[in-house]
Amino acid sequence: MEKATETGFDLVGIAPAGPAVHAEAFSRWLAKGFQAGMDWMARDPARRSSAGALLEGAQSVIVLGLSYALPEPPPEIWNDPARGRISRYAWGPDYHDHIQRMLKDLEQFIQKLAPDSQNKIYVDTGPVLERDYALAAGLGFIGRNSMLIHPELGSMIFLGEIITTLALEPGEPLQLENPCGKCRRCMDLCPTRAFPDPHVLDCSRCIAYHTIESKEIIPPEIAGKTGNWIFGCDECQTVCPWTKKHRPAQKNPFLEFNPDTCCPPLLELAEMNEETFKSKFGGTPVERLKLPRLLRNTAVALKNWGAPEAVRALEKLSKHPSGLVQSQVEHILG
Ligand code: B12
Ligand code: SF4
Ligand code: SF4
Known part of the structure; x- marks a missing residue:
């Protein structure tokens, strides 16, 4: 121990x-x-x-x-809204x-x-x-x-x-009676209403699933609700009173907020190539996503931003060599 x-x-x-x-x-x-x-x-x-x-x-x-x-x-x-949010676990x-x-x-x-x-x-x-x-x-x-x-x-x-294989003395679950009480904030404030029941997550509705795990385009009913999340989502945690009340006492040993990599400008992301992708996100969890899926997510965030320069960036992305990026933009621009 x-x-x-x-x-x-x-x-x-x-x-x-x-x-x-x-x-x-x-x-x-x-x-x-x-x-x-x-x-x-x-x-x-x-x-x-x-x-x-x-x-x-x-x-x-x-x-x-x-x-x-x-x-x-x-x-x-x-x-x-002109910047894309990366969830906290990937800030380094x-x-x-x-x-x-x-x-x-x-x-x-x-x-x-x-x-x-x-x-x-x-x-x-x-x-x-x-x-x-x-x-x-x-x-x-x-x-x-x-x-x-x-x-x-x-x-x-x-x-x-x-x-x-060691037989160690097991611990016990914490004895807390109904720790969530009457609270349902995570369920009610999830942008895509991804919890059909308490403790149960329907991944087909979860932003973290669509922006990290899915290899398909982000469907319109979800895309309209992802705001500026481009990698994961922390909403059901940040609204939780148990998580809110904890303020970190010291610097995290390996993660920290850097606006360029944790909340980068969408227009900059839309211009990324393999080289700039590697230099910005190499060694972080975002690297596993690979460039086309990050551009897919960026396209959705550009649409949610909706400014004229975002629409111009989307039109440019519609000619991207990746079929996934093209399909996502096609869905967005109709
Ligand atoms: C697949 C997966 C996902 C999927 C599905 C998540 C899910 N909730 O199932 C997606 C891509 C959506 C995802 C998202 C995230 N993930 Co994830 N994910 C996993 C993974 C690989 C498997 C989870 C799994 O087995 N899901 C199946 C469901 C049925 O199991 P479960 O969620 O663990 O649910 C358990 C309880 O809810 C419980 N349960 C069920 N019914 C009931 C009823 C009652 C009354 C009670 C008390 C309990 C209970 O039983 C389940 C089985 O153990 C684990 C790593 C691992 N190998 O476990 C990481 C893991 C769960 N993820 C993690 C993280 C950090 C995240 C994100 C925060 C990342 C982000 N910011 O985007 C989000 C959080 C979203 C959320 N609210 O869950 C951490 C969670 C740490 C923690 N403190 O809980 C893990 C453990 C990875 C790690 N090693 O740290 N993830
Ligand atoms: S990670 Fe986001 S989308 Fe997924 S369940 Fe939590 S709040 Fe909802
Ligand atoms: S926000 Fe936190 S305390 Fe409230 S229901 Fe969700 S997990 Fe429980």
């Missing part, structure tokens, strides 16, 4: 490696098709629902949390790489203490229902926005885990 804090994690807990508590809820979610185009989520649900299935002899899951609560960006930049180097390094340090430490143990590390890199194991390990509760929320740190927390 101490070593985890030394490594830089804010939260650590132990869960048994058995089946995930909400495995059935996950099956119901898949049965409704709420994974949208993420077919990989439905590939082997039984395996995804049990961390123990990922490592022979697994007994425990060490779940780690790293807060990325950041000071609020200047509103005149963030709310400027890719967290997968950063946390993987931290997990490797911890894994080496465990291996030294228990040379016969087998360990596997994951940070959104494998079929694990990470929030469920974090819940079981006592790292927080699951809010109606489906986020794992820590009562003091809020929900802007990355999760990672080490599945191990």
Whole structure:
């Protein structure tokens, strides 16, 4: 536990490696098709629902949390419709790489203490229902926005885990009775009304899905509601009282707001080529999107801005060599 804090994690807990508590809820979610185009989520649900299935002899899951609560960006930049918003988790180097390094340090430490143990590390890199194991390990509760929320740190927390053959003393879920109370802010203020029920997200309506995961054009009924989000969306977190009340005490170790890369001018983005894309977003989660999908998202934000210079930029994008960008602009310009 101490070593985890030394490594830089804010939260650590132990869960048994058995089946995930909400495995059935996950099956119901898949049965409704709420994974949208993420077919990989439905590939082997039984395996995804049990961390123990990922490592022979697994007994425990060490779940780690790293807060990325950041000071609020200047509103005149963030709310400027001529600029595109990148969600907070992507305000710098890719967290997968950063946390993987931290997990490797911890894994080496465990291996030294228990040379016969087998360990596997994951940070959104494998079929694990990470929030469920974090819940079981006592790292927080699951809010109606489906986020794992820590009562003091809020929900802007990355999760990672080490599945191990060691039989460690498991923690317990936090004993909080109805932590959301009567609040439904996340559900009511989600721009696309993506929560059909509390704790249940329909990805086909979620801006984060459409701007990060989907490889298709953004459908008109969603595109009109994305505002200036061009990569992910933080609305259901920033409206949450648990997340709002937490103000970061210190500088985040690896993320910070830079207007050029976290809220860049749309006209500049629309002119990007492979080289400028790499130099602006290389090493960040946005790089995984690749240029055509970022231009698709930019086109939608240009339409939502609607100024004459935005329309001119859209007309220019209609001749872009990428078929995806062309189709998105065609849909927008009609
Ligand atoms: C697919 C995915 C997405 C999809 C779908 C998200 C979703 N809610 O399902 C999309 C692309 C939309 C997405 C968006 C985001 N994601 Co994402 N995503 C994942 C991924 C890879 C799998 C999630 C999953 O299994 N979904 C299936 C659903 C059924 O499971 P679930 O959401 O975890 O829901 C659980 C609970 O809701 C619970 N449950 C169900 N019913 C009920 C009922 C009650 C009463 C209770 C208490 C619980 C409960 O059971 C479910 C199963 O464990 C995980 C990493 C991982 N391997 O787990 C990251 C992960 C969930 N994402 C993460 C992040 C940061 C985001 C974004 C904030 C990014 C952004 N800014 O755009 C948004 C947040 C949107 C949101 N409100 O969820 C973090 C969340 C950390 C946290 N504190 O919770 C994770 C854990 C990655 C990480 N390692 O840090 N994501
Ligand atoms: S990420 Fe945005 S679009 Fe998706 S559920 Fe949350 S508020 Fe709604
Ligand atoms: S906004 Fe309200 S309902 Fe949603 S997770 Fe936060 S406390 Fe729960």
